[in-house]
Amino acid sequence: AQKITQTQPGMFVQEKEAVTLDCTYDTSDPSYGLFWYKQPSSGEMIFLIYQGSYDQQNATEGRYSLNFQKARKSANLVISASQLGDSAMYFCAMREHNSGGSNYKLTFGKGTLLTVNP
Amino acid sequence: ETGVTQSPTHLIKTRGQQVTLRCSSQSGHNTVSWYQQALGQGPQFIFQYYREEENGRGNFPPRFSGLQFPNYSSELNVNALELDDSALYLCASSLVGIPNYGYTFGSGTRLTVV
Numbered sequence: 589a590q591k592i593t594q595t596q597p598g599m600f601v602q603e604k605e606a607v608t609l610d611c612t613y614d615t616s617d618p619s620y621g622l623f624w625y626k627q628p629s630s631g632e633m634i635f636l637i638y639q640g641s642y643d644q645q646n647a648t649e650g651r652y653s654l655n656f657q658k659a660r661k662s663a664n665l666v667i668s669a670s671q672l673g674d675s676a677m678y679f680c681a682m683r684e685h686n687s688g689g690s691n692y693k694l695t696f697g698k699g700t701l702l703t704v705n706p
Numbered sequence: 707e708t709g710v711t712q713s714p715t716h717l718i719k720t721r722g723q724q725v726t727l728r729c730s731s732q733s734g735h736n737t738v739s740w741y742q743q744a745l746g747q748g749p750q751f752i753f754q755y756y757r758e759e760e761n762g763r764g765n766f767p768p769r770f771s772g773l774q775f776p777n778y779s780s781e782l783n784v785n786a787l788e789l790d791d792s793a794l795y796l797c798a799s800s801l802v803g804i805p806n807y808g809y810t811f812g813s814g815t816r817l818t819v820v
Contacts, residue, residue, distance in 0.1 A: 592748075623808065631794055633749070633811035679748050692800065693739065693762050694809065696748030 590615045592680050594697035601670045602705050608655070609665045609700045611680030620684050622663040623694065624654065627677040636678075639663055670704045677701050708733055710812035712797050718818045724785045725817060729797030731778040732810045737802045738780040739809065740772060743794040755780060756802050784817075792819045 591614040601607040613622065624636040639647045639654045647654045655664040667674060678701075681694040711730045719725050731738050737756045741749035751764035755774035769785040778799070784791055794816050798809040 625811075630813055631796075631816070632813040633796060633798070633809075635808045635810070638808055681748075692737070692802065693751040693754060693764065694741075694749070694798075695751070696741075698746075698748050 590617075590620075590682055590684055590695040592682055592695055592697035594680055594700050596700045597698075598701045598703070600703050600705060601667075603672060604669055606666060606668045607670055607702065609667070609678050609680075609702065611663045611665065611697060613661050613663060613680070613682050615682060615684060617684045620682055622654070622656070623681045623683065624652070624663075624665045625679045625681060625696075626674075627679060627699070629676075633679070637665065667702075672704050672706060675702060675704045710797055710799050710810050712795075712812035712815050714815060715813070716816045716818075718820060719787050721787055721789060721819055723787050724783065725787060727782040727784075727795050727797075727815045727817070729780045729782070729799075729812060731780065731797075731799035735799035735801055735810070736778060737800050738774055738778065739798045739800070740780070740782045741796040741798065742766075742791075743796060743814070744790075745793070749796055752782070787819045789819050792817060 593612045620641045622639045625633040637649045637652045639656045651668045653666045677699045679699045681696045739754040740752040743749040754762040758774045771783045773781045794814045796814045797812045800809045801807045
């Protein structure tokens with residue numbers, strides 16, 4: 589069974605500084621995808637970044653980058669130059685590709701609450 | 707392009723009642739999934755629909771059921787509501803067959819069972 593672990597219930601960072609949110613995963617499937625989502629208090633899950641298990645390079649999307657260490661089964665999110673609007677819950681999620689290729693359920697971690705201080 | 711819209715945004719029901727939550731998928735998406743997010747937890751997969759049929763289900767009892775319509779909109783039905791069903795219910799749409807394609811989530815329906 590898939591498992592996502594986020595060990596940081598809460599993190600604090602000063603505005604304009606960088607922060608790393610940790611995520612480790614466990615799966616027996618050689619093909620999988622890793623996602624990070626941001627969830628503000630409004631409830632909507634906002635897609636931030638994606639990393640495929642076969643991707644050779646770490647994913648980047650603007651201020652977001654994913655530090656993918658496949659051997660250690662970790663997929664940490666790095667946010668550079670934090671902004672006050674970055675304050676939210678952050679979830680790491682994994683999608684497994686089944687043999688039929690049609691079930692793409694996401695397994696989420698428990699999340700990390702990031703607070704950006706001015 | 708429109709995103710995923712869910713209705714209603716908030717709902718209060720009594721234990722034992724039935725509830726129907728609705729979701730309109732993002733234009734062009736052909737699969738819809740439902741997730742339950744209890745307070746302080748990550749979302750848990752309920753089920754996924756593709757071509758109007760359920761093609762994946764999480765660890766939820768049969769009183770959780772769904773429908774997907776030809777226009778890819780969807781409903782989540784919960785019968786015999788229990789207090790533990792109180793949660794944020796999220797709908798997500800995507801495109802099956804494209805491995806790196808992400809999910810677009812709605813803002814959710816917050817269900818309170820009293």
